[in-house]
Amino acid sequence: MERLNGMKRTKGLLRLRIGIVVLALLSGYFIVDAMLPQTEAKVREAKSEQVQSQANLKPPKKDKLVALTFDDGPDAKYTVKILDILKKYNAKATFFVVGYQAEKYPGVLSRIVKEGHMLGNHTWSHKDLTKLNGQQINNEIVKLNKVIQNATGEAPKYVRTPYGAVSKKVTEAIEQNGQHNVLWNVDTRDWAGATPEDMLKNVKANLKPGGIILMHSFGGKKGDLSNTIKLLPKMIEELQEEGYSFVTVDELKSKSS
Ligand SMILES: [Zn+2]
Incomplete structure (x- = not known):
């Protein structure tokens, strides 16, 4: 009986662990997904800054x-x-x-x-x-x-x-x-x-x-x-x-x- 109870407890713990892992994975997926547009925006921002600084490097008008x-x-x-x-x-x-x-x-x-x-x-x-x-x-x-x-x-x-x-x-x-x-x-x-x-x-x-x-x-x-x-x-x-x-x-x- 003791052994059987022990096995049930182990199975229960295992299910709980799997549940937590699945939840963690799902929430992780959603968090990453929600963050993506922000990251993209940051990348875009950085790119436009780069373009701007390249524009600043263009020769001044007097060189035309x-x-x-x-x-x-x-x-x-x-x-x-x-x-x-x-x-x-x-x-x-x-x-x-x-x-x-x-x-x-x-x-x-x-x-x-x-x-x-x-x-x-x-x-x-x-x-x-x-x-x-x-x-x-x-x-x-x-x-x-x-x-x-x-x-x-x-x-x-x-x-x-x-x-x-x-x-x-x-x-x-x-x-x-x-x-x-x-x-x-x-x-x-x-x-x-x-x-x-x-x-x-x-x-x-x-x-x-x-x-x-x-x-x-x-x-x-x-x-x-x-x-x-x-x-x-x-x-x-x-x-x-x-x-x-x-x-x-x-x-x-x-x-x-
Ligand atoms: Zn001539």
Whole structure:
């Protein structure tokens, strides 16, 4: 009897233990289940903090740089209007001038430099340099370097070859003078008489930080660059709203590399 009672007690205890374990497991399941959404929320919160801190690591707005470049000037009509607009918006630009124009307007050359812009060498007579021999290429560049140096006290650091035409010989001639050739990534096609609306659309579709925009300050279709003058304030305003700063080619190169 004693043994039987003992066995019953043992069975009873066993059932009780199983019951407790099942209860504990069930309540544990519910507790864990109830906690899950909170944990997920915490994970989400941590993730969003991470995203935010990554956003804080993005370069500040001033590093979203663009270089406006104006070719073929200077002149007394469009170049001065461009300089007035740039001054109004505190935007800096680079003017790739040609020799026969630079010789006529030394005052505009020195104004360009005085107002914080940069001068580049667009050759003496705007010829396709790939069709010239080494000596001729050198003359096209050196003659203009001297005119710029006389007007401003400094020889230009950069060359832009007319029509963007380049060959190994042309590059070698430029680099022998300690200069570098700089082309562009966005062509406004102001030289072809594009409308201000089309030019703005083109720039906004193709410009990336570190971009170089091609425009003109002399020449254009039938000598008319009035669309460039109409486009410029609107383009500067819209790009400044997007966080762009307008800098010279030199500043762009030193900060983008
Ligand atoms: Zn040109």
